[in-house]
Amino acid sequence: MSLVSTNEVPGPTITLGGVIRAVGFIGLGAIGVTVGLSDVLARAPADAVDYGPPLMAPSVHFPLGTDVLGRDMASETLHALAVTVTNAGIAAIVVVVAGGLAGFIAARLPYRIGFLLRGIGGILGAVPALLLAILFIGLANRGLAPFAAGLAAAPLGFVRAFDRARALGQSRHAEFARATGISPGALLRRDLTYEFRDSFLSIATRALAAVTIVLSTVSFFGYGATPPHRDLGLMIAAARDVYFDAWWTAAIPAIALALFVLCARLAAGLDEGERA
Amino acid sequence: MWSFGLRRAGRLALGLLGAILMAATVAAQAAPDAKHGLLHFIGIVLSRLAHFARLDFGSSAISALPAAHELAQRLPATLELVAAGALVAAVIGVPLGIILSMGRISRAAAPLIQIVAAAPVFCAGLALLWLSVQVFHWDANLQDAPNLWSAIAAANGAAIREALRALVLPALTVGAAGAAGVQLSLRRAVADARDAPYRRGLKMMGLGQFEVDRLYLVPEAIAGVLANLGEIALSLFSAAAVAEWVFGWPGAAVLFLKSVALHDWSVVALVLLSFAAIVLIAEFAGSLGARALAGIEANP
Numbered sequence: 001m002s003l004v005s006t007n008e009v010p011g012p013t014i015t016l017g018g019v020i021r022a023v024g025f026i027g028l029g030a031i032g033v034t035v036g037l038s039d040v041l042a043r044a045p046a047d048a049v050d051y052g053p054p055l056m057a058p059s060v061h062f063p064l065g066t067d068v069l070g071r072d073m074a075s076e077t078l079h080a081l082a083v084t085v086t087n088a089g090i091a092a093i094v095v096v097v098a099g100g101l102a103g104f105i106a107a108r109l110p111y112r113i114g115f116l117l118r119g120i121g122g123i124l125g126a127v128p129a130l131l132l133a134i135l136f137i138g139l140a141n142r143g144l145a146p147f148a149a150g151l152a153a154a155p156l157g158f159v160r161a162f163d164r165a166r167a168l169g170q171s172r173h174a175e176f177a178r179a180t181g182i183s184p185g186a187l188l189r190r191d192l193t194y195e196f197r198d199s200f201l202s203i204a205t206r207a208l209a210a211v212t213i214v215l216s217t218v219s220f221f222g223y224g225a226t227p228p229h230r231d232l233g234l235m236i237a238a239a240r241d242v243y244f245d246a247w248w249t250a251a252i253p254a255i256a257l258a259l260f261v262l263c264a265r266l267a268a269g270l271d272e273g274e275r276a
Numbered sequence: 277m278w279s280f281g282l283r284r285a286g287r288l289a290l291g292l293l294g295a296i297l298m299a300a301t302v303a304a305q306a307a308p309d310a311k312h313g314l315l316h317f318i319g320i321v322l323s324r325l326a327h328f329a330r331l332d333f334g335s336s337a338i339s340a341l342p343a344a345h346e347l348a349q350r351l352p353a354t355l356e357l358v359a360a361g362a363l364v365a366a367v368i369g370v371p372l373g374i375i376l377s378m379g380r381i382s383r384a385a386a387p388l389i390q391i392v393a394a395a396p397v398f399c400a401g402l403a404l405l406w407l408s409v410q411v412f413h414w415d416a417n418l419q420d421a422p423n424l425w426s427a428i429a430a431a432n433g434a435a436i437r438e439a440l441r442a443l444v445l446p447a448l449t450v451g452a453a454g455a456a457g458v459q460l461s462l463r464r465a466v467a468d469a470r471d472a473p474y475r476r477g478l479k480m481m482g483l484g485q486f487e488v489d490r491l492y493l494v495p496e497a498i499a500g501v502l503a504n505l506g507e508i509a510l511s512l513f514s515a516a517a518v519a520e521w522v523f524g525w526p527g528a529a530v531l532f533l534k535s536v537a538l539h540d541w542s543v544v545a546l547v548l549l550s551f552a553a554i555v556l557i558a559e560f561a562g563s564l565g566a567r568a569l570a571g572i573e574a575n576p
Contacts, residue, residue, distance in 0.1 A: 259394075
C-alpha cells in the first residue's frame with residue numbers, strides 16, 4: 001500500500017438514511033417553489049366564492065372540485081398551503097431560537113440559572129404543545145398564532161439542546177480546552193458553531209414538522225388563521241359539515257398538509273413513528 | 277434503588293410545584309386588575325398560590341361554579357378516553373414494535389409508517405369518522421351515546437353496545453397516536469438489548485435463544501417502554517384533546533378550549549395543572565418501573 005493511497009480522503013458514502021433525507025429536502029424545495037408561485041399557479045384568487053358550482057366533484061374543469069361556496073379547491077389549497085408554509089416557517093424560526101439556541105446557551109449560564117430554566121422547560125414540556133399554543137393565543141391574539149405555536153413547541157427543543165450542551169460541556173475536548181485556559185465564552189462559541197453546522201437543518205426541519213401540526217390543529221379548532229387568509233387546518237375545519245358527501249373538500253387539503261409534514265419529517269431524519 | 281427513587285420523587289415534587297406555579301400564573305389572569313403592572317401581578321400570583329394551598333382553585337367565570345367542580349365533571353371522561361387509548365396503543369404498538377424490530381420487515385414497512393405518522397391526529401380522526409359513516413353506516417352524532425359505566429351498572433346490553441360504539445372511534449384515534457410512541461420505545465429497547473455483549477456470554481453458558489429472550493430481552497423491552505411513559509402519556513393527552521373536539525367527547529380538553537375562548541382562566545389553569553400533573557406522575561412511575569425492571573435510566 002503506497003503512502004498516497006493511505007492518505008486518501010474517503011469519499012462520501014451514500015446511505016439509505018441520507019437518500020431519504022435528500023428526498024425530504026427535495027420535497028420541501030418543491031413545496032417551497034409551489035408556494036412561491038402560488039399566486040401564478042392558482043387560477044382563482046384566494047377566497048373567490050362562486051367561481052364554479054358549489055360542491056362540484058373533481059372534473060376536467062375543476063381537477064380538485066369546488067367547495068360549498070363554489071371556490072376552486074385547487075386554487076384554495078395552493079393559497080392555504082402558502083399560508084401554512086409561511087406561518088410554519090415563522091414558528092420554526094421561533095423554535096430554533098427559543099428552543100435550540102436558547103437551550104444551548106442556557107446550559108453554560110453561571111449560578112445554576114440554566115438548571116432553573118431547564119426545569120421551567122421541563123414543566124412546560126409536560127403540557128401538550130397544542131394546549132400551550134392555544135393558551136398563548138388566548139392570552140395574546142390569533143394574529144400571533146405562529147409565534148404562539150413556536151413558543152409552545154420550543155420547550156422540548158430547549159430541553160434537548162440543554163442536555164446536548166451539558167454533555168458537550170463535560171466531554172474531553174471541553175476539559176482539555178478549560179485546562180489550556182480557553183475561556184468559557186470561546187468554548188461556547190466553538191460548540192455552538194459546530195452544533196449548528198452539523199445539526200441546524202435537522203433541528204429546523206424537525207421544528208417545521210412539529211409546528212405545522214400544532215398550527216394546523218389550532219386553526220382546525222378555530223384559534224389560528226382567519227379568512228380570507230385560510231390555512232389548510234381552517235380549510236379542513238370548514239369542510240366538516242359537507243365532507244361526508246363531498247370527500248374532496250377535506251381530503252385535498254389533508255393530503256397537502258400530510259405531504260408537507262412528511263417531507264419535513266423525512267428531511268429531519270426522524271425515526272418511524274418518532275414525535276417531531 | 278432507594279436513592280434513585282428519592283431523587284426521582286424530589287424531581288417530581290419540584291415539577292409539581294412548578295406546574296402549580298404555572299397554573300397560578302394563568303389563574304391570576306382572571307383577576308380584574310391583573311394588568312396593573314408587574315409587581316401587582318406577582319402579588320396576585322402569590323395570592324392565587326395561597327388559595328391553591330387551601331385547595332381553592334377559584335370559580336368559573338361562566339358558570340360561577342367552583343373550577344374544581346367543573347373539572348371533576350369533565351376529567352373522568354378524558355381519563356376514560358386516555359385509558360381506552362392506552363389499551364389500543366398497547367394492542368397495536370407492542371406487536372408492531374416486535375415485528376418492526378425484525379430488521380428486514382422494519383425496512384420494508386418504514387415508508388408506510390412515516391406516511392401514517394405524518395398525518396395530523398385531527399385528519400386521522402376525520403378519516404375514521406368518514407369511514408364509520410360511509411362504510412359501516414354508523415350515526416355520525418356520537419354525543420347522545422349513554423355513559424359506559426352507567427350502562428354497565430344497569431346491565432343494559434343495548435346501552436353498553438351503544439356506549440362502546442361511541443368510544444371506539446375516539447379511542448382508536450388516541451390509541452393510534454400512542455401506538456407510535458409504544459412501538460418506537462419497544463423497537464429501540466429491543467435494538468439496544470439485542471446487541472448487548474452479555475447475550476453471547478449467556479448463550480455460551482448454555483442458555484437457549486428463547487430463554488435468553490424471555491429472561492433478559494422481555495424485561496428490557498418493557499423497561500424501554502416504561503422509561504418513555506411520560507412521553508407516551510403526553511402523546512395520549514395531546515391526541516385526546518383533538519379526539520374530544522372531533523367526536524364531541526365531553527372531556528376536560530374541550531372544557532379547556534371553550535374556557536380559553538371565553539377567557540375563563542380559573543378553569544383553564546386547573547385543566548393545565550391536572551394534565552401536567554398526570555404526565556409528570558406517569559414519567560415518575562415509568563422511570564421507577566424501568567429502573568426496577570432492567571436498571572434503565574429514563575430521560576435525565
